[in-house]
Amino acid sequence: MKSMKKSNKLALIIAVIMAIFFIVPLLYMFFTSFKSMSESLSSAGLVPQSWTMENYQSLLEDTSTSPMIRWLLNTTLVTVVGTTIVVTIDVLAAYALARLNLPFKNIALFIVIASLTIPGIVTLFPNFFIMQEIGVIDTYIPLIVIYTSSSMGVYMIYNFLKSFPGELEEAAALDGASRWQILRHVILPSIKGPTTTLAIMTFLAIYNDFLWPSLVTNSTEMKTVTVGVANLVQGANFVNPGRMMAATVIATIPALIVFVFAQRFFIQNDTASGIK
Known part of the structure; x- marks a missing residue:
C-alpha cells in the first residue's frame, strides 16, 4: 500500500509539472495580449500593469493587413467541409471493405494499409503542381480537395x-432493409464513437x-488563420509582442473549444467502453 501511495504521489507530481509546462506559455500569451506595446517590450511581469484592448481592436479594425474575421471564416469553411468529406468517404470505404464482396478487395485493403507508411510531405508538391496546372491556386478548391479522405480513418473504422x-x-436485411438503410440505421449508430473521434x-x-x-494561397483574403497569423508575426508586428499574442489568442480559441469538447468525448467513450 505504501509503495502504491508513493507511486501515485510521484505520478501526480509529474502530471503537475507537465501541466505547468503546458499552461505557462498559454498564460503568457493571454496576459501579454492585454499589454500595451511599451509594456510588452519592457515589462517582465506576467500580469499586465495596465490592461488594454488596443491590440484586439487594431487587429479587428485593420482589415487590409489583418482580416482576422475573414481568415476565421475561411478556416471554418475549409475545416467543416473537409471534415465532412473525410468522414463520409472514410465510412463508406470502410463499410465497403468490411461488408461488401468486392473484386480485388484484399488488394484495395493492402493499398490503404501501405499508404499509411507514406509521409504526407511526399505527396505535397505533386498535389501542388496538379492544382497549379488546372488553375485553381488561391481558391477554396485546393484548400478543400486535399482533405478528401484519410487512410488512417478508413483503417480505423474498418477494424471496428x-x-x-x-x-x-x-436481421435488418431479413426485414427488407436495403444496404443504405442498414448503413444509416444500423451501422452508423453503432460506429458513432470511432466516427466522432475521426x-x-x-x-x-x-x-x-x-x-x-x-x-496554395497568395492573396490576403484567401489565407487561413494559421497562415494569416504567421504572416502577421513575421511582419511589422514582430516588434509588438502584444499584438502578436492577441492574434494568436484569436486563432487559438476555436481549436481550444474543440479540444475541450474532444477531451470530454474521449473520457465518456473510454468510460462507456469500460462499462461494456
Missing part, C-alpha cells in the same frame, strides 16, 4: 466493423494545418 457482429445487419481528429488537423494553405 470487422469486430462488429453482423447479426443485426442480417471527425474531431480531422477537424483539429485541418484547422492547424499550415504548410498546404501557405502553398
Whole structure:
C-alpha cells in the first residue's frame, strides 16, 4: 500500500509539472495580449500593469493587413467541409471493405494499409503542381480537395466493423432493409464513437494545418488563420509582442473549444467502453 501511495504521489507530481509546462506559455500569451506595446517590450511581469484592448481592436479594425474575421471564416469553411468529406468517404470505404464482396478487395485493403507508411510531405508538391496546372491556386478548391479522405480513418473504422457482429445487419436485411438503410440505421449508430473521434481528429488537423494553405494561397483574403497569423508575426508586428499574442489568442480559441469538447468525448467513450 505504501509503495502504491508513493507511486501515485510521484505520478501526480509529474502530471503537475507537465501541466505547468503546458499552461505557462498559454498564460503568457493571454496576459501579454492585454499589454500595451511599451509594456510588452519592457515589462517582465506576467500580469499586465495596465490592461488594454488596443491590440484586439487594431487587429479587428485593420482589415487590409489583418482580416482576422475573414481568415476565421475561411478556416471554418475549409475545416467543416473537409471534415465532412473525410468522414463520409472514410465510412463508406470502410463499410465497403468490411461488408461488401468486392473484386480485388484484399488488394484495395493492402493499398490503404501501405499508404499509411507514406509521409504526407511526399505527396505535397505533386498535389501542388496538379492544382497549379488546372488553375485553381488561391481558391477554396485546393484548400478543400486535399482533405478528401484519410487512410488512417478508413483503417480505423474498418477494424471496428470487422469486430462488429453482423447479426443485426442480417436481421435488418431479413426485414427488407436495403444496404443504405442498414448503413444509416444500423451501422452508423453503432460506429458513432470511432466516427466522432475521426471527425474531431480531422477537424483539429485541418484547422492547424499550415504548410498546404501557405502553398496554395497568395492573396490576403484567401489565407487561413494559421497562415494569416504567421504572416502577421513575421511582419511589422514582430516588434509588438502584444499584438502578436492577441492574434494568436484569436486563432487559438476555436481549436481550444474543440479540444475541450474532444477531451470530454474521449473520457465518456473510454468510460462507456469500460462499462461494456
